Amino acid sequence: MNINEAISGRRSIREYTTQAVDEQLIQRLINAAIQAPSAVNQQPWTFTVIRDQGVLDRISRGAKAHMLATMPAGTQSEHFHSVLNDADFQIFYQAPVLILISGSSQGQWMVEDCALAAENLMLAAYAEGLGSCWIGFAQRFLDTPEGKSLLGLPAEWLPVAPIILGHPKSVPAPVQHNPAQIRWIG
Ligand SMILES: Cc1cc2nc3c(=O)[nH]c(=O)nc-3n(C[C@H](O)[C@H](O)[C@H](O)COP(=O)(O)O)c2cc1C
Numbered sequence: 001m002n003i004n005e006a007i008s009g010r011r012s013i014r015e016y017t018t019q020a021v022d023e024q025l026i027q028r029l030i031n032a033a034i035q036a037p038s039a040v041n042q043q044p045w046t047f048t049v050i051r052d053q054g055v056l057d058r059i060s061r062g063a064k065a066h067m068l069a070t071m072p073a074g075t076q077s078e079h080f081h082s083v084l085n086d087a088d089f090q091i092f093y094q095a096p097v098l099i100l101i102s103g104s105s106q107g108q109w110m111v112e113d114c115a116l117a118a119e120n121l122m123l124a125a126y127a128e129g130l131g132s133c134w135i136g137f138a139q140r141f142l143d144t145p146e147g148k149s150l151l152g153l154p155a156e157w158l159p160v161a162p163i164i165l166g167h168p169k170s171v172p173a174p175v176q177h178n179p180a181q182i183r184w185i186g
Contacts, residue, residue, distance in 0.1 A: 006123045011174065013131025014093045016166035020051075021097050025128060029165070032124035033101065036116035039109035045117050046104040048151055051097050058150055059098075060091045063141035070140065084137075091137040095164035098135070100142065100151065103158040114160035121163055131168035138162040 001009075030047050038044065050056060064084045071077055071084075083089055092098055101118050103110030118134060125132040141147040142159035153159065 001127045003123075006127050010123055010126040011131075011172055012133040013166070013168045013171065014133060015169040016093060016095045016131060016164075017169050018094075018096065019167045021130065021165055021167070025130070026097065026099070026165070028128070029121050029124050029130075030099070033117040033121040036113070036120045038113035038116070039107060042105060042107040042109075042113065044103045044105040044107040044110045045114050046102050046157065048100040048102065048153070049097065050100065050151065053094075055150060056092050056095075056098055057090065059138060059141065059147065062144075062146060062150070063091055063138045064089070066141040066144065066147075067137060091135055092164050093133070095133075095166040097165040098138075099163050099165060100138075100159055101161040101163065102153060103160055104154075104156075106156075110158060111160055118161035118163055125165055129167075130165055131171070132163050132165050135162045135164055 026049060033047070034043065034045070050059075068081065068084050071080060099121065101114045101121070103114050107113065122132040122134070138147075139159060139162060142151070142153070142162065145155070147153075147159070148155065148157070
């Protein structure tokens, strides 16, 4: 698959089969992630691979409660409230794997670096026939002492990109992309 096919074909996948993801495949995806550029080549990322569904359920419950308690009122909050109040909704869509990319050193551009690694990982997953989705719902909770203790993350690490992975059960239609707003200067 060429890079343009990967960039335009990747979708956020929210329905997975129960098939496990091969460990060597996970390693290949992490290897793709770490090829990303990083400021001053600091490579401030660490990868936590979670396959324990009990842990994922606990994070999901904690993250939903945390979001409901802290979410500012405003756009989409009504939709989010009803989703987050649904006891049957698991924020990870029962995916077999969550890879959390965290910033683990005091770089000034840690968030940007980890996000670039995340995009590499998602594109590589698509090229390998896997689905992925960034789960922003988990982010803030994972940065609390309670969230960190569930994964044994050191207090100084910053969870940036929780990415679920698995074999897609269904693939959604492409989303609409707004035309780019371009200002040419010169
Ligand atoms: C920072 C970030 C946070 C996101 N958080 C969630 C999330 O919590 N749950 C979810 O289902 N999708 C989440 N998504 C996926 C977006 O909804 C998705 O990327 C967007 O609708 C575009 O669809 P596509 O990825 O298929 O192109 C997130 C994406 C990003 C980049």
